[in-house]
Amino acid sequence: MTLSIRVAEAADAGALAEVYLACRREMPYAPLAHGDAAVHAWFANALLPAGGVWLAERNGGIAGFAACSEQDGALWLDQLYVGAGHRNAGIGRALLERVVLRQTRACRLHVFQANAGARRFYEAHGFKLLSLGDGQDNEERCPDALYQWRPDMKERPCLKNC
Template identity: 45%
Template sequence: MTVELRPAINEDAPDVATVLIASRDAFLPYAPMAHTVPEIRTWVRDVLLPSGHVTVACEGAQIVGVLATARQDDAAWIEQLYLLPGWTGQGIGARLLAHALATLPRPIRLYTFQANEGARAFYERHGFEALAHSDGAGNEERCPDVLYELR
């Protein structure tokens, strides 16, 4: 298996959306989708990819992972890090995260759901520390979350 990382291009929009949707369906059943599938596909095409801060992990022509980052005020953010179901546990998420850590200034922050124990353990293994827990009132899914930071 040879997974390559590259910047996402506009033509990747359908596949990027598929990764986000399939991953959410498989790994986050406790977090209701805040948007319909067509709305997510439109957002990926019209907002996420034009931001220019999306990296995809590809096995051949297939996009198997997505990383989206941003810089806001005093921190950089990991906004999306998702893998297609069936592609976890192979080091792809770690490669995408390493790419983010190598290209973003510190501190780097992210949110994940409190119930997402796998993601929490993953980020903690990579040095992220929990800064705050919330009841979810501030996110679209209304699911309790955790704010993490890497200094």
Template identity: 45%
Template structure:
């Protein structure tokens, strides 16, 4: 599996992964955004972030992050449903940690039990849980934090 930074030409593949992964989340409203709106979001928002891609016979997944001084964020980590549990997510998480060794925060839906297990396994800890009133989907979510590498 190879990890590389995304290029503009990857945007269609990223949008397809985003759409496919979220289609497997039954708690999400599939009508919240059209495919065209989702593609626009990938092209205009996600592509402006630092995006890492996991490739192995095609693009398996991606992680979009925003390293900022003192306030780092992992905004998205998605793996194609047919490529989950085959190391792509873990390899992407390792790259994110390498890119933001001082730590980062992320949001996850409370209903996304698989993602919650994944992030817990990778050392992310709960900061707070919300009722979802402030997110677009209006679903309960959780703020998680990976504290960074410990200095010895």
């Protein structure tokens, strides 16, 4: 497997939107709040121009991506998606390491409560549950969970063989 991670460029918007849409369609507990055209427009006109988007290429194709932002002085992992054909190959871990685990400051993220796989993934990498929400603050109106990772946590994230 050849894996590389690089900063996403404007030309990647369509492919990244397709990864996102495919992954989100696998989440029956959190229906999409926007149609395909709106998602593509958001990637092209908002997410990528804002910066902080990294993509993983595996064997020449886009396998996944992660997007971070700063809000109220904190780092947030806003998106982390790995395409179905690329899961369990260390891609999510590589993206997380590149965008979060090299940081010297805390990082927060929200995940749907029903997304047990993602919750296990983040917990295995040192994120701690801070609170559970009723979903009133997300577009999907689905219960969510707030997690935080701090570089000074005693439990270091699992970076190999997890």
